[in-house]
Amino acid sequence: MFICYIMSVKNQISGVVEMRKYLRQNKVMLLVPLLFLAVFTFGAGTYAAATEDPMQQLQKRVDEVLRILQSGELKRPENKEERKKLILNAVTDMFDFREMAKSSLAQSWNTLTPEEQDTFVGLFSRLIEQRYIGKIDSYTDQKVVYKKQLVKGDNAMIYTDVVDKDVEIPIIYRLQENKGKWLIYDVKIENVSLIVNYRRDFDSIIRKEQFAGLVEKITKQLEKPETSN
Amino acid sequence: MIRSFVILAGFIVLLLFMATQTWAGADADMAAGSEPAVSSPGTEPAGGNGAGHDPLQEDNWEDDNWEDEWEDADTIADPLEPINRFFFHFNDKLYYWVLKPVANVYSRIFTEDFQVVIRNFFDNLRSPARAINSLLQGNVGDSSKEMARFVLNSTVGIIGVGDFAGDVLGLHPANEDFGQTLAYYGAGGGFYINWPFLGPSNFRDSLGILGDSYVHPLILLNADREVIIGAWTFEKLNYTALTLVDYELFTQTALDPYTAVKDAYQQYRNGLIKNR
Numbered sequence: 412m413f414i415c416y417i418m419s420v421k422n423q424i425s426g427v428v429e430m431r432k433y434l435r436q437n438k439v440m441l442l443v444p445l446l447f448l449a450v451f452t453f454g455a456g457t458y459a460a461a462t463e464d465p466m467q468q469l470q471k472r473v474d475e476v477l478r479i480l481q482s483g484e485l486k487r488p489e490n491k492e493e494r495k496k497l498i499l500n501a502v503t504d505m506f507d508f509r510e511m512a513k514s515s516l517a518q519s520w521n522t523l524t525p526e527e528q529d530t531f532v533g534l535f536s537r538l539i540e541q542r543y544i545g546k547i548d549s550y551t552d553q554k555v556v557y558k559k560q561l562v563k564g565d566n567a568m569i570y571t572d573v574v575d576k577d578v579e580i581p582i583i584y585r586l587q588e589n590k591g592k593w594l595i596y597d598v599k600i601e602n603v604s605l606i607v608n609y610r611r612d613f614d615s616i617i618r619k620e621q622f623a624g625l626v627e628k629i630t631k632q633l634e635k636p637e638t639s640n
Numbered sequence: 641m642i643r644s645f646v647i648l649a650g651f652i653v654l655l656l657f658m659a660t661q662t663w664a665g666a667d668a669d670m671a672a673g674s675e676p677a678v679s680s681p682g683t684e685p686a687g688g689n690g691a692g693h694d695p696l697q698e699d700n701w702e703d704d705n706w707e708d709e710w711e712d713a714d715t716i717a718d719p720l721e722p723i724n725r726f727f728f729h730f731n732d733k734l735y736y737w738v739l740k741p742v743a744n745v746y747s748r749i750f751t752e753d754f755q756v757v758i759r760n761f762f763d764n765l766r767s768p769a770r771a772i773n774s775l776l777q778g779n780v781g782d783s784s785k786e787m788a789r790f791v792l793n794s795t796v797g798i799i800g801v802g803d804f805a806g807d808v809l810g811l812h813p814a815n816e817d818f819g820q821t822l823a824y825y826g827a828g829g830g831f832y833i834n835w836p837f838l839g840p841s842n843f844r845d846s847l848g849i850l851g852d853s854y855v856h857p858l859i860l861l862n863a864d865r866e867v868i869i870g871a872w873t874f875e876k877l878n879y880t881a882l883t884l885v886d887y888e889l890f891t892q893t894a895l896d897p898y899t900a901v902k903d904a905y906q907q908y909r910n911g912l913i914k915n916r
Contacts, residue, residue: 538893542890542893601908602907602911608904612896616895628895632893
């Protein structure tokens, strides 16, 4: 322990010295980003006053889901249906399913009639539920660490880590603002984008069996019994 | 055997020496480059400045990401699809008929804490490969961190069962392998290969697995083939026990599980390669 302490102090000291050297050598270089930073914070300040921060919104909703999951009352067998409904409501409130369904179909989306589009959005959101509600039920005591957010106009990326069994799993959310509400339209888990993945999956089917085949496959998929844990 | 040990020891000393030179510099860079466009979250990341979270690097990487939102790399070539699908099916059955039932029993006997310890032990054995690959990709800082991890965790962390370096010193593993090194020097992935037992891979990463295996301590110590296969199986079983539902949930909610796994593999690898 003592050795570690010495090592960390030594590192900090040399870090400070290096930092000073760096500052001295790069005064002009530093001014430019500082200027940008000032402009950015000023601009963002006026914007953030109007609406809530996307990360705050996400965190609030995730906390709400965790509260439902941890509630001892709801864990009782007789409340099983109620619990599922509450989770589902809380989760679906976070996603922009229409946007997700559209992106997952790529160009094929535009070839559909409005009715077909609506049907597909419904099917797609149930497919997502099937994947994530199954996972959410296996929740035990994972911690969510909110690392940072990037906001660009009405788009935002939020970087989080889920700490599960001592391993950090990076999860990135992409959100879009819709009337003051930030909704998720893609989730990247360990670099694997949910939407890109579905896009490939759907594309391989559309190419062989057209849109009708895809609808049929999803319908069949949704009839499958839930995955048991 | 003794000679390879001496070479390894020399390498460790060299890297530890370089470590003292580079950590300080990396800290200064991080402090200077991380400010703009990042609003700090309420909670700090648990481990402090980890190897994988260099904000400077991540920011560049994000800028690319805003632009090519869905335009991912081309789909991976798959001339072996029929064979690959066969082995995908084979591995799937292996999972449901063998791995999962055994892992279930295993989980009932050994606690999760024990499983984490076993995972740490096997993970520690891959440290030398990660260190060498970080170095080959020109990242001396990560390489020395990884070597320090190996030395510390093998000793203070008791043959690697505890992650002393990560928990106490905040030295987190750099996820590098030879496949990524080849990609760093411009090698494309080549075609997709779904190996029996090993699972999804591609031509480049298969070479990578082969390359990395040469610096795995079990191989360096000239272990018997039975020991190597036994160790590998045990590692796989332990890993399955720790991640039991994940595979099922992913494959069962995909319409064409083979395509979904193939794409997930490609995205995952591309992410690792980008995030050097």
